[in-house]
Amino acid sequence: MAKQQPVPQLRTAGGIRYELTRKRVKNLNIRVREDGTVAVSIPLRTSAEAADRFVAARAAWVQQAQARARRRSLQDARPLPDKETALAHFTAMSDKVYPAFAGVLGGQKPTIKVRSMTSRWGVCHMAKRQITFALQLYNQPEAAQIYVVVHEYCHFLQPNHSPAFWAEVAKLLPDWKARRNLLK
Incomplete structure (x- = not known):
């Protein structure tokens, strides 16, 4: 029987839109992907409100990381020379x-x-x-x-x-x- 993947829940906190996933992890984790989207994973028993507080407290860092991702994607879009x-x-x-x-x-x-x-x-x-x-x-x-x-x-x-x-x-x-x- 195939293991079922957790379904991410879309949420917004501190002006940050993110995907919340409950996993078998010990800590709350936040990640800004290359495309600038934000993913948060939390322990199975942690509340969504705790995740919201976690994201809101790190909103400035997330925005900086998203800006870096945008700059990187613009630079990556330029063709490389031979x-x-x-x-x-x-x-x-x-x-x-x-x-x-x-x-x-x-x-x-x-x-x-x-x-x-x-x-x-x-x-x-x-x-x-x-x-x-x-x-x-x-x-x-x-x-x-x-x-x-x-x-x-x-x-x-x-x-x-x-x-x-x-x-x-x-x-x-x-x-x-x-x-x-x-x-x-």
């Missing part, structure tokens, strides 16, 4: 950042690559002296692109995300947090 175009773009951007790292890299520029990535904007392979950028980064604001380039170069100085790493990023980009937020 890899050669993106590689030329990120290589030129990298060439501007490289002089600050020439000493630590022994005067040898890292290899720049581009590939489609869904969960990262860039990857630094220190041992290979290689930085790979996400093709999707091309459609992000230029300030955010520069942040990713600097971020990946800083891994040649600090391999992790320790406070020392962020201090290196801040030396070149004092506004790195605002730039990083453009990617969220």
Whole structure:
């Protein structure tokens, strides 16, 4: 016998329209989907009114997440360039950042690559002296692109995300947090 899926109930609280589903979960959970719709799951014995209070208390966060989802969908709607175009773009951007790292890299520029990535904007392979950028980064604001380039170069100085790493990023980009937020 097939397990019956719970039927979501449409509700509104705090100006937020959402789908409420009762599940075998311990906590109340809220999720803003890629299309901006809101899903809330609650334990089986929790009241719908408790879910309404939960959503209303988080209305500002939900609205921010929906705005991010709208921005992402607009950026995703723009066509991506071919890899050669993106590689030329990120290589030129990298060439501007490289002089600050020439000493630590022994005067040898890292290899720049581009590939489609869904969960990262860039990857630094220190041992290979290689930085790979996400093709999707091309459609992000230029300030955010520069942040990713600097971020990946800083891994040649600090391999992790320790406070020392962020201090290196801040030396070149004092506004790195605002730039990083453009990617969220």
